[in-house]
Amino acid sequence: MLTEEQIYGIYVPVVTPFNAAGDIDLPSYQRYVNNIIKNKIHGLVVNGTTGESPTVNIQELQTLITASQELLQGSDIPLVIGTGTNDTMSTVARTELAARLGADAALVVVPYYSRPSQAGIIAHFRKAAEVGIPIIAYDIPGRAGVGMTVDTARTILEMDNVVGLKDCSGSPLLVSELSRLGSKPVLCGDDLSFFDMLGCGAAGGMLASANVHTAKFLSIFEQYKAGKIEAARAEYDLLVPLMKLLFKESNPAPIKWLLSVQGEIASDTLRLPMTSISESLREELGAYLAG
Numbered sequence: 001m002l003t004e005e006q007i008y009g010i011y012v013p014v015v016t017p018f019n020a021a022g023d024i025d026l027p028s029y030q031r032y033v034n035n036i037i038k039n040k041i042h043g044l045v046v047n048g049t050t051g052e053s054p055t056v057n058i059q060e061l062q063t064l065i066t067a068s069q070e071l072l073q074g075s076d077i078p079l080v081i082g083t084g085t086n087d088t089m090s091t092v093a094r095t096e097l098a099a100r101l102g103a104d105a106a107l108v109v110v111p112y113y114s115r116p117s118q119a120g121i122i123a124h125f126r127k128a129a130e131v132g133i134p135i136i137a138y139d140i141p142g143r144a145g146v147g148m149t150v151d152t153a154r155t156i157l158e159m160d161n162v163v164g165l166k167d168c169s170g171s172p173l174l175v176s177e178l179s180r181l182g183s184k185p186v187l188c189g190d191d192l193s194f195f196d197m198l199g200c201g202a203a204g205g206m207l208a209s210a211n212v213h214t215a216k217f218l219s220i221f222e223q224y225k226a227g228k229i230e231a232a233r234a235e236y237d238l239l240v241p242l243m244k245l246l247f248k249e250s251n252p253a254p255i256k257w258l259l260s261v262q263g264e265i266a267s268d269t270l271r272l273p274m275t276s277i278s279e280s281l282r283e284e285l286g287a288y289l290a291g
Protein backbone atom coordinates (compact mmCIF):
# COMPACT_ATOMS: atom_id res chain seq x y z
CA MET A 1 0.00 0.00 0.00
CA LEU A 2 1.42 3.34 -1.05
CA THR A 3 2.19 5.78 1.75
CA GLU A 4 2.55 9.55 1.60
CA GLU A 5 6.29 9.15 2.18
CA GLN A 6 6.58 7.11 -1.04
CA ILE A 7 5.09 9.88 -3.15
CA TYR A 8 8.23 11.50 -4.49
CA GLY A 9 10.62 11.16 -7.39
CA ILE A 10 9.86 9.94 -10.88
CA TYR A 11 6.67 7.98 -11.54
CA VAL A 12 6.40 6.65 -15.08
CA PRO A 13 2.92 6.44 -16.67
CA VAL A 14 3.26 3.69 -19.25
CA VAL A 15 1.47 3.37 -22.59
CA THR A 16 -0.90 0.52 -23.38
CA PRO A 17 0.41 -1.05 -26.61
CA PHE A 18 -2.22 -2.26 -29.06
CA ASN A 19 -1.77 -4.51 -32.09
CA ALA A 20 -3.08 -3.64 -35.54
CA ALA A 21 -6.45 -5.17 -34.64
CA GLY A 22 -6.67 -2.84 -31.64
CA ASP A 23 -6.24 -5.52 -28.97
CA ILE A 24 -3.75 -5.18 -26.11
CA ASP A 25 -0.34 -6.34 -27.28
CA LEU A 26 0.78 -8.09 -24.11
CA PRO A 27 4.23 -9.25 -25.33
CA SER A 28 5.10 -5.64 -26.23
CA TYR A 29 3.77 -4.43 -22.89
CA GLN A 30 5.84 -6.97 -20.96
CA ARG A 31 9.04 -6.26 -22.86
CA TYR A 32 8.74 -2.50 -22.70
CA VAL A 33 7.61 -2.21 -19.07
CA ASN A 34 10.40 -4.58 -18.11
CA ASN A 35 12.88 -2.16 -19.69
CA ILE A 36 11.35 0.77 -17.80
CA ILE A 37 11.52 -0.95 -14.42
CA LYS A 38 15.18 -1.86 -14.88
CA ASN A 39 15.63 1.77 -13.82
CA LYS A 40 15.09 2.59 -10.15
CA ILE A 41 11.90 4.54 -10.80
CA HIS A 42 9.82 5.61 -7.81
CA GLY A 43 6.49 4.39 -9.16
CA LEU A 44 4.88 2.67 -12.15
CA VAL A 45 1.56 4.05 -13.36
CA VAL A 46 -0.68 1.81 -15.43
CA ASN A 47 -3.80 2.98 -17.29
CA GLY A 48 -3.24 6.68 -16.76
CA THR A 49 -3.91 9.20 -19.50
CA THR A 50 -0.78 7.90 -21.22
CA GLY A 51 -2.25 4.38 -20.96
CA GLU A 52 -5.37 5.56 -22.86
CA SER A 53 -7.59 4.84 -19.87
CA PRO A 54 -10.80 6.17 -21.50
CA THR A 55 -10.76 3.27 -23.98
CA VAL A 56 -9.49 0.45 -21.74
CA ASN A 57 -12.34 -1.68 -20.41
CA ILE A 58 -12.44 -3.22 -16.95
CA GLN A 59 -11.53 -6.76 -18.14
CA GLU A 60 -8.52 -5.35 -19.96
CA LEU A 61 -7.63 -3.36 -16.86
CA GLN A 62 -7.54 -6.62 -14.91
CA THR A 63 -5.18 -8.09 -17.54
CA LEU A 64 -2.88 -5.05 -17.29
CA ILE A 65 -2.81 -5.12 -13.49
CA THR A 66 -1.98 -8.82 -13.37
CA ALA A 67 0.71 -8.51 -16.05
CA SER A 68 2.27 -5.53 -14.25
CA GLN A 69 2.31 -7.32 -10.92
CA GLU A 70 4.12 -10.25 -12.50
CA LEU A 71 6.73 -7.87 -13.91
CA LEU A 72 7.15 -6.14 -10.55
CA GLN A 73 7.58 -9.34 -8.56
CA GLY A 74 10.51 -8.99 -6.18
CA SER A 75 10.72 -5.24 -6.83
CA ASP A 76 9.79 -2.47 -4.40
CA ILE A 77 8.45 -0.15 -7.11
CA PRO A 78 4.88 0.82 -6.19
CA LEU A 79 2.16 -0.02 -8.70
CA VAL A 80 -0.41 2.74 -9.25
CA ILE A 81 -3.50 1.99 -11.32
CA GLY A 82 -5.55 4.58 -13.15
CA THR A 83 -9.12 3.85 -12.12
CA GLY A 84 -10.79 7.22 -12.63
CA THR A 85 -13.50 7.79 -15.22
CA ASN A 86 -16.17 10.46 -15.56
CA ASP A 87 -18.69 8.18 -13.85
CA THR A 88 -18.39 7.79 -10.09
CA MET A 89 -19.83 4.27 -9.93
CA SER A 90 -17.53 3.01 -12.67
CA THR A 91 -14.60 4.68 -10.89
CA VAL A 92 -15.54 2.89 -7.67
CA ALA A 93 -15.80 -0.47 -9.50
CA ARG A 94 -12.35 -0.01 -11.06
CA THR A 95 -10.87 1.14 -7.77
CA GLU A 96 -12.35 -1.94 -6.07
CA LEU A 97 -10.78 -4.12 -8.75
CA ALA A 98 -7.36 -2.52 -8.18
CA ALA A 99 -7.78 -3.01 -4.42
CA ARG A 100 -8.88 -6.64 -4.80
CA LEU A 101 -5.89 -7.44 -7.03
CA GLY A 102 -3.48 -5.88 -4.54
CA ALA A 103 -2.34 -2.72 -6.36
CA ASP A 104 -0.50 -0.20 -4.18
CA ALA A 105 -2.68 2.78 -5.08
CA ALA A 106 -5.27 4.11 -7.49
CA LEU A 107 -4.96 7.26 -9.58
CA VAL A 108 -8.35 8.98 -9.73
CA VAL A 109 -8.89 11.83 -12.15
CA VAL A 110 -11.30 14.74 -11.74
CA PRO A 111 -14.38 13.50 -13.64
CA TYR A 112 -14.09 14.83 -17.18
CA TYR A 113 -16.72 16.00 -19.67
CA SER A 114 -19.62 16.40 -17.19
CA ARG A 115 -18.13 19.59 -15.68
CA PRO A 116 -19.28 18.82 -12.12
CA SER A 117 -19.39 21.47 -9.40
CA GLN A 118 -16.61 21.57 -6.78
CA ALA A 119 -19.09 19.80 -4.44
CA GLY A 120 -19.55 17.09 -7.08
CA ILE A 121 -15.79 16.67 -7.47
CA ILE A 122 -15.42 16.32 -3.69
CA ALA A 123 -18.28 13.77 -3.51
CA HIS A 124 -16.68 11.77 -6.35
CA PHE A 125 -13.35 11.54 -4.49
CA ARG A 126 -15.11 10.68 -1.23
CA LYS A 127 -16.71 7.63 -2.90
CA ALA A 128 -13.38 6.55 -4.38
CA ALA A 129 -11.59 7.03 -1.05
CA GLU A 130 -14.18 4.89 0.74
CA VAL A 131 -12.96 1.86 -1.24
CA GLY A 132 -9.97 1.75 1.12
CA ILE A 133 -6.99 1.63 -1.25
CA PRO A 134 -4.62 4.67 -1.21
CA ILE A 135 -5.73 7.25 -3.75
CA ILE A 136 -3.69 9.79 -5.71
CA ALA A 137 -6.10 12.51 -6.82
CA TYR A 138 -5.46 13.79 -10.34
CA ASP A 139 -6.20 17.35 -11.40
CA ILE A 140 -6.01 18.01 -15.14
CA PRO A 141 -8.33 20.90 -16.05
CA GLY A 142 -7.19 21.02 -19.69
CA ARG A 143 -8.55 17.53 -20.28
CA ALA A 144 -11.34 17.36 -17.68
CA GLY A 145 -12.98 20.68 -18.57
CA VAL A 146 -13.00 21.57 -14.89
CA GLY A 147 -10.30 21.75 -12.24
CA MET A 148 -9.91 21.72 -8.48
CA THR A 149 -9.78 24.98 -6.57
CA VAL A 150 -7.18 25.16 -3.80
CA ASP A 151 -9.95 24.64 -1.22
CA THR A 152 -11.27 21.59 -3.07
CA ALA A 153 -7.78 20.11 -3.34
CA ARG A 154 -7.26 20.68 0.39
CA THR A 155 -10.60 19.04 1.24
CA ILE A 156 -9.79 16.02 -0.91
CA LEU A 157 -6.26 15.72 0.46
CA GLU A 158 -7.62 15.72 3.99
CA MET A 159 -9.71 12.59 3.27
CA ASP A 160 -8.58 9.30 4.79
CA ASN A 161 -6.87 7.13 2.15
CA VAL A 162 -6.05 10.06 -0.15
CA VAL A 163 -2.26 10.11 -0.08
CA GLY A 164 -1.34 12.78 -2.60
CA LEU A 165 -2.14 14.82 -5.67
CA LYS A 166 -1.00 14.70 -9.26
CA ASP A 167 -1.13 18.26 -10.59
CA CYS A 168 -1.41 18.74 -14.36
CA SER A 169 -2.76 22.28 -14.15
CA GLY A 170 0.45 23.71 -15.58
CA SER A 171 0.19 26.55 -13.04
CA PRO A 172 2.19 26.89 -9.82
CA LEU A 173 -0.90 27.95 -7.85
CA LEU A 174 -2.03 24.59 -6.42
CA VAL A 175 1.39 23.19 -5.63
CA SER A 176 2.65 26.45 -4.10
CA GLU A 177 -0.39 26.86 -1.88
CA LEU A 178 -0.53 23.22 -0.84
CA SER A 179 3.15 23.07 0.00
CA ARG A 180 2.97 26.38 1.90
CA LEU A 181 0.09 24.91 3.93
CA GLY A 182 2.02 21.69 4.60
CA SER A 183 -0.47 19.50 2.76
CA LYS A 184 0.08 15.97 1.40
CA PRO A 185 2.66 15.51 -1.42
CA VAL A 186 2.08 16.75 -4.95
CA LEU A 187 3.55 15.18 -8.09
CA CYS A 188 3.80 17.41 -11.14
CA GLY A 189 2.08 15.91 -14.19
CA ASP A 190 2.97 18.66 -16.60
CA ASP A 191 6.30 17.71 -18.12
CA LEU A 192 7.24 21.15 -19.40
CA SER A 193 6.77 22.77 -15.99
CA PHE A 194 8.34 19.94 -13.97
CA PHE A 195 11.50 21.78 -13.06
CA ASP A 196 9.68 24.94 -12.02
CA MET A 197 7.20 22.88 -10.01
CA LEU A 198 10.03 21.27 -8.04
CA GLY A 199 10.97 24.79 -7.01
CA CYS A 200 7.39 25.43 -5.90
CA GLY A 201 7.31 22.38 -3.63
CA ALA A 202 6.39 19.42 -5.87
CA ALA A 203 7.71 16.12 -4.49
CA GLY A 204 8.45 14.78 -7.96
CA GLY A 205 6.73 14.15 -11.24
CA MET A 206 4.45 11.70 -13.02
CA LEU A 207 5.83 12.34 -16.46
CA ALA A 208 4.99 10.72 -19.75
CA SER A 209 8.33 11.91 -21.17
CA ALA A 210 10.08 9.70 -18.61
CA ASN A 211 9.08 6.77 -20.84
CA VAL A 212 11.78 7.92 -23.22
CA HIS A 213 14.72 9.17 -21.15
CA THR A 214 13.92 7.38 -17.89
CA ALA A 215 17.46 7.43 -16.49
CA LYS A 216 17.91 11.12 -17.32
CA PHE A 217 14.75 12.11 -15.46
CA LEU A 218 15.93 10.10 -12.47
CA SER A 219 19.28 11.81 -12.61
CA ILE A 220 17.64 15.27 -12.81
CA PHE A 221 15.55 14.49 -9.76
CA GLU A 222 18.46 13.05 -7.76
CA GLN A 223 20.68 16.02 -8.57
CA TYR A 224 17.95 18.46 -7.63
CA LYS A 225 17.42 16.71 -4.30
CA ALA A 226 21.17 16.75 -3.67
CA GLY A 227 21.12 20.53 -4.08
CA LYS A 228 22.91 20.48 -7.45
CA ILE A 229 20.26 22.77 -8.89
CA GLU A 230 22.27 24.22 -11.78
CA ALA A 231 23.45 20.79 -12.96
CA ALA A 232 19.88 19.46 -12.72
CA ARG A 233 18.55 22.46 -14.65
CA ALA A 234 21.17 22.04 -17.38
CA GLU A 235 20.24 18.37 -17.80
CA TYR A 236 16.51 19.17 -17.79
CA ASP A 237 16.96 21.95 -20.37
CA LEU A 238 18.54 19.45 -22.76
CA LEU A 239 15.28 17.46 -22.66
CA VAL A 240 12.98 20.43 -23.28
CA PRO A 241 13.11 20.25 -27.12
CA LEU A 242 12.06 16.59 -26.98
CA MET A 243 9.29 17.33 -24.46
CA LYS A 244 7.95 20.08 -26.71
CA LEU A 245 7.69 17.58 -29.55
CA LEU A 246 6.11 14.92 -27.34
CA PHE A 247 3.32 17.33 -26.39
CA LYS A 248 2.92 19.04 -29.77
CA GLU A 249 0.05 16.62 -30.47
CA SER A 250 -2.14 14.81 -27.92
CA ASN A 251 -0.31 12.51 -25.52
CA PRO A 252 0.28 9.56 -25.87
CA ALA A 253 0.34 9.56 -29.69
CA PRO A 254 3.86 11.05 -30.04
CA ILE A 255 5.30 8.83 -27.31
CA LYS A 256 3.74 5.72 -28.82
CA TRP A 257 5.24 6.61 -32.19
CA LEU A 258 8.69 7.15 -30.65
CA LEU A 259 8.54 3.93 -28.62
CA SER A 260 7.52 1.98 -31.72
CA VAL A 261 10.33 3.50 -33.80
CA GLN A 262 12.78 2.59 -31.05
CA GLY A 263 11.45 -0.99 -31.09
CA GLU A 264 10.16 -0.82 -27.52
CA ILE A 265 6.62 -1.62 -28.68
CA ALA A 266 5.58 -3.26 -31.94
CA SER A 267 3.16 -0.61 -33.16
CA ASP A 268 2.01 2.91 -32.40
CA THR A 269 -1.66 1.91 -32.82
CA LEU A 270 -4.04 4.00 -30.72
CA ARG A 271 -7.70 3.43 -30.08
CA LEU A 272 -10.10 5.84 -31.72
CA PRO A 273 -10.79 8.66 -31.31
CA MET A 274 -7.02 8.94 -30.81
CA THR A 275 -5.03 8.67 -34.01
CA SER A 276 -1.37 8.42 -34.89
CA ILE A 277 0.73 11.58 -35.19
CA SER A 278 0.91 13.74 -38.29
CA GLU A 279 3.52 13.28 -41.00
CA SER A 280 5.11 16.61 -40.07
CA LEU A 281 5.57 15.60 -36.43
CA ARG A 282 7.07 12.27 -37.57
CA GLU A 283 9.60 14.25 -39.52
CA GLU A 284 10.40 16.51 -36.57
CA LEU A 285 10.76 13.58 -34.17
CA GLY A 286 12.77 11.70 -36.78
CA ALA A 287 15.11 14.69 -37.11
CA TYR A 288 15.43 14.84 -33.31
CA LEU A 289 16.37 11.16 -33.20
CA ALA A 290 18.86 11.57 -36.01
CA GLY A 291 20.38 14.70 -34.54
Ligand SMILES: O=C(O)C1=N[C@H](C(=O)O)C[C@H](O)C1
Nearest residue numbers: 013048049050189207208251
Ligand atom coordinates in the same frame (compact mmCIF):
# COMPACT_ATOMS: atom_id res chain seq x y z
O1 LIG B 1 -0.67 9.64 -18.04
C1 LIG B 1 -0.24 10.49 -17.31
O2 LIG B 1 -0.07 10.24 -16.12
C2 LIG B 1 0.11 11.81 -17.81
N1 LIG B 1 -0.71 12.46 -18.51
C3 LIG B 1 -0.55 13.82 -18.88
C4 LIG B 1 -1.37 14.09 -20.11
O3 LIG B 1 -1.30 13.33 -21.03
O4 LIG B 1 -2.09 15.07 -20.16
C5 LIG B 1 0.89 14.10 -19.12
C6 LIG B 1 1.79 13.63 -18.07
O5 LIG B 1 3.07 13.55 -18.60
C7 LIG B 1 1.44 12.32 -17.49
